[in-house]
Amino acid sequence: MLKAKIKWTGGLQFIGQSGTGHAIVMDGSPDYGGEDTGMRPMELLLVGLGGCSGMDIASILSKKKQDVRGIEINVQGKQAENYPKRFIEIEIEFTVKGKNLSEEAVKKAVELSMEKYCSVKATLEHSAKIIHSYKIVAVD
Numbered sequence: 001m002l003k004a005k006i007k008w009t010g011g012l013q014f015i016g017q018s019g020t021g022h023a024i025v026m027d028g029s030p031d032y033g034g035e036d037t038g039m040r041p042m043e044l045l046l047v048g049l050g051g052c053s054g055m056d057i058a059s060i061l062s063k064k065k066q067d068v069r070g071i072e073i074n075v076q077g078k079q080a081e082n083y084p085k086r087f088i089e090i091e092i093e094f095t096v097k098g099k100n101l102s103e104e105a106v107k108k109a110v111e112l113s114m115e116k117y118c119s120v121k122a123t124l125e126h127s128a129k130i131i132h133s134y135k136i137v138a139v140d
Contacts, residue, residue, distance in 0.1 A: 013037055042087070045124065046075040049092060052120040053132075056113035057094060057106075064105045069139050070097035077128070087128040094134040101136050110134045 003019035012028035013035065026041055028034025039047065050073040061068050071094065078089040096106050114121055114132050121130060 011035055042077070042079070042085075045087070045120075046077050046090070049090065049118070049120045049124060049130075050075045053092065053094070053110075053113040053118045056117045057096070057109045060109035060112055061096070061098075061101075061105060064102070064109070066101055066105050067099040068096060068101070069099065070137075071095070072097075087124065089129045089131070090124065092130065092132045094132070095137060096134065097137040097139050099139055101138070103136060106134060106136055 004016055006014050006016045006026075008014050012033050014026045015023055016026055017023045024044070025038030026044065027036060027038040028040065030036055054071055054073050058068065058071055073095075074093045076091050077087040079085045080088050094110055110132060114130075124130060
């Protein structure tokens, strides 16, 4: 079972610590009483989605012996207008940079992550429509 401990440090700032001992600062916007010293919790969901799928894709492409030089993931979420302002749509775009990359390998890696392996996507897709795309950038 995964675990996390979140401790309030004042204002709207919290320190979240994972069961593995890693920590992250969360804070609110000054508009709402925060001091903007960390990510917002909803931003963390987007970061978690990008990180989860990125790890899948990096692992799959490594196993396929692809010469990957970089992976960048842009994620944006559209929130509902009314509270609790959940995500209703999330777009995730993968940019895979490398030398002589196989388009089929990249496409398959993205599909495997999005349809089979990424547990964050599997959790969020019941609440929000998730759209994904990819592009390949050739480097020498």
